[in-house]
Amino acid sequence: xxxxxxxxxxxxxxxxxxxxxxxxxxxxxxxxxxxxxxxxxxxxxxxxxxxxxxxxxxxxxxxxxxxxxxxxxxxxxxxxxxxxxxxxxxxxxxxxxxxxxxxxxxxxxxxxxxxxxxxxxxxxxxxxxxxxxxxxxxxxxxxxxxxxxxxxxxxxxxxxxxxxxxxxxxxxxxxxxxxxxxxxxxxxxxxxxxxxxxxxxxxxxxxxxxxxxxxxxxxxxxxxxxxxxxxxxxxxxxxxxxxxxxxxxxxxxxxxxxxxxxxxxxxxxxxxxxxxxxxxxxxxxxxxxxxxxxxxxxxxxxxxxxxxxxxxxxxxxxxxxxxxxxxxxxxxxxxxxxxxxxxxxxxxxxxxxxxxxxxxxxxxxxxxxxxxxxxxxxxxxxxxxxxxxxxxxxxxxxxxxxxxxxxxxxxxxxxxxxxxxxxxxxxxxxxxxxxxxxxxxxxxxxxxxxxxxxxxxxxxxxxxxxxxx
Ligand code: NAD
Numbered sequence: 272x273x274x275x276x277x278x279x280x281x282x283x284x285x286x287x288x289x290x291x292x293x294x295x296x297x298x299x300x301x302x303x304x305x306x307x308x309x310x311x312x313x314x315x316x317x318x319x320x321x322x323x324x325x326x327x328x329x330x331x332x333x334x335x336x337x338x339x340x341x342x343x344x345x346x347x348x349x350x351x352x353x354x355x356x357x358x359x360x361x362x363x364x365x366x367x368x369x370x371x372x373x374x375x376x377x378x379x380x381x382x383x384x385x386x387x388x389x390x391x392x393x394x395x396x397x398x399x400x401x402x403x404x405x406x407x408x409x410x411x412x413x414x415x416x417x418x419x420x421x422x423x424x425x426x427x428x429x430x431x432x433x434x435x436x437x438x439x440x441x442x443x444x445x446x447x448x449x450x451x452x453x454x455x456x457x458x459x460x461x462x463x464x465x466x467x468x469x470x471x472x473x474x475x476x477x478x479x480x481x482x483x484x485x486x487x488x489x490x491x492x493x494x495x496x497x498x499x500x501x502x503x504x505x506x507x508x509x510x511x512x513x514x515x516x517x518x519x520x521x522x523x524x525x526x527x528x529x530x531x532x533x534x535x536x537x538x539x540x541x542x543x544x545x546x547x548x549x550x551x552x553x554x555x556x557x558x559x560x561x562x563x564x565x566x567x568x569x570x571x572x573x574x575x576x577x578x579x580x581x582x583x584x585x586x587x588x589x590x591x592x593x594x595x596x597x598x599x600x601x602x603x604x605x606x607x608x609x610x611x612x613x614x615x616x617x618x619x620x621x622x623x624x625x626x627x628x629x630x631x632x633x634x635x636x637x638x639x640x641x642x643x644x645x646x647x648x649x650x651x652x653x654x655x656x657x658x659x660x661x662x663x664x665x666x667x668x669x670x671x672x673x674x675x676x677x678x679x680x681x682x683x684x685x686x687x688x689x690x691x692x693x694x695x696x697x698x699x700x701x702x703x704x705x706x707x708x709x710x711x712x713x714x715x716x717x718x719x720x721x722x723x724x725x726x727x728x729x730x731x732x733x734x735x736x737x738x739x740x
Contacts, residue, residue, distance in 0.1 A: 277307055277311065277449070278464065279315045279467070280318035281460075282461075284311075285305050286304070286306040287310070290468075292359055293590075295360070295586070296576075296587050297577070301358055304446060306468055312467050312476055316437055316483060317482070320408050320482050323407055326435055326460065327404075329433070334433065335383070341427075342382065344458065348454055349375075351450070352371045352447050353370070354579075356418065356419060357586075359446045359447065360416075360589055361586035361589050362542075362586050363584065364579060367578065371419060373423070374423040377423035378426070381427035381720070386432060388400055397736075397738075398736060398738040401731060402732045402733075405730075407435075408435055408436070410439065410477045411425045411426065411429065411437070412498070413489060414489050414490045416545060416546070418441065419451065421489050422451070425719070428724050430464070431725065433729075434484075435465075436464050437465045438466045440468060442469060443589060443590045448466060452466040478497075478501040479501045479502075480505075481505055483507065485728065487719075487727075488510065489511075489546075490512075491514050495511040499511065510718070513546070514670070515547055515671060516640075517551070517671040518551045518662075518673075520663060520673070520675065520685060521552065521553065522674065523557045523558060524681070533697065534566065534675065536700070538550070538648045542585045542588060543646040543647065544588065544645065547702075550643060552650045553651050554650055554652060554653070556654045563650055570627070570628055573626050575623055587621045588623075588645055594624065597644070599637070601616070607635075608629040609630050610629050612626065613627030613628065613646070613647075614627050624645060625646070626646045627647040629647065630650045632649045642668070660689065664689065666712075667713040669691045671699070672693075673696070674695075674696055679696060679697075682697065704721065707723040707724060
C-alpha cells in the first residue's frame, strides 16, 4: 500500500527523491511518495513524445476500447482507490467512493464521444473538409480537492483525441493518482500515459517544456496566470479551470425550509473546497433571518470528523496551508460580521474547521470579496433585485452561480443576467460529463466535458481542394 511509484514509459519507477504525504485528519505521515526530478519529468515527456505517432495513428475505436477498459479497472478497484483518497484528501469515505465512481462514469461518457470529419462545402470545384487532429503531448496539472475526478475531466478526452499524456497531481494528494496509474499501466501502450509527482516545483518546467503542446490546468487563478505566462513562450494551447467566488441569490419568494439544505450542500460539500461552491450567499431581506436560522440549524447538526469514520459528513481541510488560510477568513468574519454557527478551528489534531455561518457582513470584507475555499459562508442581505445582480457580478471571477426561487421564470430572468460559466436554478454543483463546463472572466479559459471539451484537445485542420473525380 505504501509502495508508490511514478509511471514513466510504461514502467513504475521510484522517484529520484521522496516526500512525505500526510493524512489531514491526523497529521500523521501516510506514505513516502516518490518525487520526480526535472530529468524524470523530461523522461516522461520524451516517452509521451515517442509514443505519440503510433497512438495518434491508432483508430479511434481502439482508443475508445482502451478508455472503457480503464473505466472497468477503476470500477473493479473502487474500494481501494476510495480508501486512499479519503486518507490523503480527508473527504468522507462515502464521498470518496462517489468520486471514484464518478471518475469511471466520466471515462465511460467522455470515451464514447466522437470526432467526425465535417464537410464544410462540397460544390463545383471546391471540397472543404474539417478534421480534428491530435496535438501531441499534453500536460495535465491537477489540484488537491478532487484529485481523481479532475483527472477524469481531462484524461479520457486527451487520449481519445489521440494525444499522449503526462499527468502531475498536486503535491499533497498524489497517492490515489499513482495507484490508479499502476492499475492501468498495462492497459495502454507504453509511454501513452505517464504520471509524475512533485513538491510544487515542476509545474513551471511543464508549462515551459518545448515538447508539451498543451497544458490542461485546474487550480487557482494566481497559478493559472503563471501557467498562461510561461505557456506563451512556446505558444502552447491552454485550458484553464481556475478559482471562483460563486454567488447564490435567494429571491423573496422561497420557502426557507425547502431551499436551505440544497444551499448548505452547495456551500459546504467537500468542506467548501470546491471551485464551484457557493462562496457568497445573497438573501432577500424578507427571508434573511429565516434562511440564516435554517442554515445554522443544519450547520450545528453536521458531523465533522475523520472521513474514515462512519457518519462523518465533513472532513478536515486538505492541507495546512489551506487550513491557515481559512483561519484568516475566520478572523475577518469575526471582525466584519456576526458569526452565528461555528467560527473556530477544532481543538484536535488534523486540519478541522467547524462549519461556519456569518451574517450581517458586506462587500469590502475579505470573506465576501475573496475565495475562501473552506467551510465558512457569508450571508449578505439585499433588498433590490437589480442591485443584487450588480453585486453578484462585481467580481473578477465568473465560474458559477445559482438563483433560488419558487418561480422558475423569475429565477431564469435573473440567471440570464449573471456573468458566470454556469448558472443553476434551485440547485448548485450539478455537473455531468455531457454538460460543457468552463469559467468566464478570471475563472478560466476554455471548456471541459462534452464535444466542446474534446475539441480543445485537438487542432482543427482544413483540407481544401477539388472534389475527387
Ligand atoms: P494551485 O493553483 O495551488 O495548484 C494547482 C496545481 O498547480 C498543483 O498541481 C500545483 O502543484 C501546480 N502548480 C503550482 N505552481 C505551478 C506553476 N508555476 N505552474 C504550473 N503548475 C503549478 O491550486 P490548489 O490550491 O491545488 O487548488 C485550489 C484552487 O483550484 C482553488 O482556487 C479552486 O477554486 C481551484 N479549482 C478550480 C477548479 C475548476 O474547475 N475551475 C476545480 C478545482 C479547483
